[in-house]
Amino acid sequence: MTGAVRSRGPGRRPGPTETREAILASARELFAEKGYDGASLRAIAREAGVDPALVHHFFGNKEGVFIAAMRFPVDPGRLLPVIMAAPRERLGETMVRTFLEIWSDADRRAPILAMLRSAMTNERAAAMMREFVSSALFARAGAAADVPLVNVQSAAGQLIGVMLLRYVIRVEPIASVPEEELVTLIGPSIQRYLDHSAP
Amino acid sequence: MTGAVRSRGPGRRPGPTETREAILASARELFAEKGYDGASLRAIAREAGVDPALVHHFFGNKEGVFIAAMRFPVDPGRLLPVIMAAPRERLGETMVRTFLEIWSDADRRAPILAMLRSAMTNERAAAMMREFVSSALFARAGAAADVPLVNVQSAAGQLIGVMLLRYVIRVEPIASVPEEELVTLIGPSIQRYLDHSAP
Numbered sequence: 001m002t003g004a005v006r007s008r009g010p011g012r013r014p015g016p017t018e019t020r021e022a023i024l025a026s027a028r029e030l031f032a033e034k035g036y037d038g039a040s041l042r043a044i045a046r047e048a049g050v051d052p053a054l055v056h057h058f059f060g061n062k063e064g065v066f067i068a069a070m071r072f073p074v075d076p077g078r079l080l081p082v083i084m085a086a087p088r089e090r091l092g093e094t095m096v097r098t099f100l101e102i103w104s105d106a107d108r109r110a111p112i113l114a115m116l117r118s119a120m121t122n123e124r125a126a127a128m129m130r131e132f133v134s135s136a137l138f139a140r141a142g143a144a145a146d147v148p149l150v151n152v153q154s155a156a157g158q159l160i161g162v163m164l165l166r167y168v169i170r171v172e173p174i175a176s177v178p179e180e181e182l183v184t185l186i187g188p189s190i191q192r193y194l195d196h197s198a199p
Numbered sequence: 200m201t202g203a204v205r206s207r208g209p210g211r212r213p214g215p216t217e218t219r220e221a222i223l224a225s226a227r228e229l230f231a232e233k234g235y236d237g238a239s240l241r242a243i244a245r246e247a248g249v250d251p252a253l254v255h256h257f258f259g260n261k262e263g264v265f266i267a268a269m270r271f272p273v274d275p276g277r278l279l280p281v282i283m284a285a286p287r288e289r290l291g292e293t294m295v296r297t298f299l300e301i302w303s304d305a306d307r308r309a310p311i312l313a314m315l316r317s318a319m320t321n322e323r324a325a326a327m328m329r330e331f332v333s334s335a336l337f338a339r340a341g342a343a344a345d346v347p348l349v350n351v352q353s354a355a356g357q358l359i360g361v362m363l364l365r366y367v368i369r370v371e372p373i374a375s376v377p378e379e380e381l382v383t384l385i386g387p388s389i390q391r392y393l394d395h396s397a398p
Binding site: 162186 | 316318319325329337348349352355360362364369370372373376380388391
């Protein structure tokens with residue numbers, strides 16, 4: 001019980017900001033305790049002392065709560081349509097360009113790296129990330145592009161690995177080549193994975 | 200001064216194991232303090248209280264000392280000739296197969312992950328890894344295959360990212376597809392980077 005909503009004195013109803021924060025606090029607690037799959041919207045609402053309808057109202061669905069609670073810097077629900085709007089044969093370069101755009105912004109990169117760091121050092125964080133990226137990120141991207149999941153994941157691996165070398169280890173020359181050069185270099189590899197259509 | 204060699208009483212000469220350990224202890228200290236480039240073989244020998252010739256005798260060169268001191272589980276000096284022995288057009292799949300062979304062994308994977316983890320959380324570790332992978336790993340691989348460094352690094356990024364998803368985050372299905380399926384899937388992407396010959 002986070003108490004952020006209920007701890008106020010009687011006679012004063014909590015404002016939307018407080019309610020939202022209370023839901024997020026409960027969500028963080030429950031996701032950490034039970035993992036992404038184990039934490040239900042209903043339980044999060046109960047823990048926050050609010051009606052489940054309010055959780056829907058603020059965040060849409062469990063994925064939305066997770067993204068907000070974990071301060072996940074990228075909303076796959078918004079990002080994916082942007083990428084998928086590209087012509088099929090330019091999906092690879094569009095993905096590389098979109099990801100570089102996000103990572104080159106230190107403010108957006110920081111929480112992604114924080115998440116990767118905790119997944120690398122903490123089994124519970126790894127489990128949470130695993131469930132989330134599986135169900136929210138990869139499954140959806142695979143379905144949208146009609147490619148096998150393992151192909152989507154190989155492409156994601158390519159992007160994650162380059163991000164590590166460019167922005168974390170900062171090894172030269174990949175740390176400082178212009179973005180467009182990387183798009184040209186890596187785009188076709190990503191495209192190759194996406195061109196394999198699902199069996 | 201680690202003292203492991205000199206702290207013995209007079210009249211007893213340190214054995215080769217003790218000398219070797221003293222050199223490694225000094226090396227760890229100096230690499231951590233000054234980074235890979237900043238720590239000289241001469242300084243490591245001085246710190247260990249041994250003749251520089253002994254360091255050469257035990258470890259060959261600075262790269263050898265580093266690999267042993269950091270318990271780096273892969274010796275690029277041994278690995279590279281194995282990979283480069285493959286026919287040029289099969290370099291990609293050979294690399295993927297060789298790396299999967301190393302990673303699938305938990306004992307060999309652990310120190311690689313430990314190194315990645317500290318590079319992700321500690322700027323000094325990142326700097327050390329950066330210098331080492333630049334000068335020992337990438338530069339040598341690039342020269343051997345006659346491809347631009349940024350291509351070698353894109354290939355490395357692909358391999359590192361897949362390792363993270365397969366063995367750390369353990370997201371399905373990439374965590375459990377057979378190795379040969381990954382070789383077929385990822386090999387051509389690696390090959391593509393290596394087929395770009397240096398300008």
